[in-house]
Amino acid sequence: MASGEQQIITSDASSVNGKTTQLAAVCHGAVDLRVEERPIPAPGPGEAQIQVALTGLCGSDLHYYSNGANGIFKILSPMVLGHEAGGVITALGSDLPSTCTLKVGDRVAMEVGVMCKSCQFCKKGKYNLCTGMRFRSSAKTFPHLDGTLREFMVHPVDLLYKLPDSATQIQAALAEPLAVVLHAFRRANVQAGARVLILGAGAVGLLACSLARASGCTQVIAVDIESAKLDFAKKMDWATGTYTLPKGPRVSGAEAIETAKSGWEGLKADPAVAGVEGLADGFDVVFECTGVESCMQFAVMAALPGSKVLFVGMGTPNLLLPTGPSLLREVDMLGVFRYANCYPEALALLGSGRLGNVDQMVTQKYPLSQAEEAFQDMKRGRDKDGNAVIKPMIYSSDHQ
Incomplete structure (x- = not known):
């Protein structure tokens, strides 16, 4: 101008x-x-x-x-x-x-x-x-x-x-959490055909599910303690499977590790995972979107050898992670802090309709x-x- x-x-x-x-x-x-x-x-x-x-x-x-x-x-x-x-x-x-x-x-x-x-x-x-x-x-x-x-x-x-004329103010507000998701996907280098686990079905987790499906990921499993959020992910066809974790108090340290183990064993036995060949061995990419210590530990356990875990959620200042097993399995644990150079792509995706x-x-x-x-x-x-x-x-x- x-x-x-x-x-x-x-x-x-x-x-x-x-x-x-x-x-x-x-x-x-x-x-x-x-x-x-x-x-x-x-x-x-x-x-x-x-x-x-x-x-x-x-x-x-x-x-x-x-x-x-x-x-x-x-x-x-x-x-x-x-x-x-x-x-x-x-x-x-x-x-x-x-x-x-x-x-x-x-x-x-x-x-x-x-x-x-x-x-x-x-x-x-x-x-x-x-x-x-x-x-x-x-x-x-x-x-x-x-x-x-x-x-x-x-x-x-x-x-x-x-905003383009077709975009809503809701989409303008959703561009920020989607930018976080895009930054995480770039760090993970998610490929079509990947099998993805997403822990936490809040807005960031749901947008991660949607983007994974739009990116051609063949299995997208969403996990949360709130079944209503998981039902929504299924209704929108953003998740191929879901698993509801039992609610309990937040724990830390060794107790959180035990909670994480229990959660991973439960997910492996669930039809959403047990019914898919090889999925119980782990996922190609795991997005941890809660910031809860036990879920962050769960994420590492659920990662396939040679895969990546993206820590998207925040909220736990100091935590115990199973780094020994992750190192032996060459699981890359990557931090995700906000985003950079993602807004134009986020708005384009929202306006395209590809995310539903x-x-x-x-x-x-x-x-x-x-x-x-x-x-x-x-x-x-x-x-x-x-x-x-x-x-x-x-x-x-x-x-x-």
Whole structure:
């Protein structure tokens, strides 16, 4: 876009339709979420102001809400939660990049990790490992960068992606967890014909199932403690088989190892695995999407010799893994931390229809004013009507 065509607002964009304040869902600590009035920010140089449409809630949001921390990252000051979002541009700041084609009114998805662009990792294209990364709604860095659970926000334009006309705001919000999945698939180098195990059937796990099926994986087995999520995966034809783990308390160390062994033995005996020749020997790729210690151990046990385990889930700061057996079997254990250079492909996949009707993953929507109820339902796994919570979203405007 030529500079004369840009719709730029450099002053008083902190007032939108006469409003100067907005609602925001702010986490002050464990089980201390407050919907507060915050000023509406004006865009600075290279930024856009966005009216947030929808934000999807994920496991890290729930960890912050429940514990005031996500693994080793503890909230040190009140922080707006949420990082899976899309919205509509309401104003543009000055000094936009010459490559920027965005305009006021465009619907966009937001890549919410703001990298430094100058460290060795950014220069290598591995900006998810950026030493100066500031990620929205993450307490990894301080001061924290507020998240998307609010009505308006500002964000760098080079981290905004215009949605095609056919895309929904739900898909804009799902681009973030799908980017995580894509990054994991790239690290695993998943090939057509692979036999895949996915531990955890939350949004990331379900999207991993969908992408595995779309990628030509012949066996995709999903495991979770919630049968409703597994039933959904089967209904969507995203899993060729499922297995429900028994619920129990979270354990660690040697006790977790025993829980993992029991889970793996149970899965091997289940028809979903026992009925497929050679599958009880292990899987070509295992995606661990829970961050639960016993499941992380389970993942290593379920890997075929010479295969890969991708640790996608977070939440266990220190854990015991069966590294001895994995080394002897040449099982590669790979960490997955966020994503890099995945958003364009994620949005293209979502828009292509190859993954199926992913919008159906969203089982509940809540207004921003009811954010506390959304987190409580997510924590229980059921809403007030007894329906399973698969992917809850909070809407901040009429653009949902």
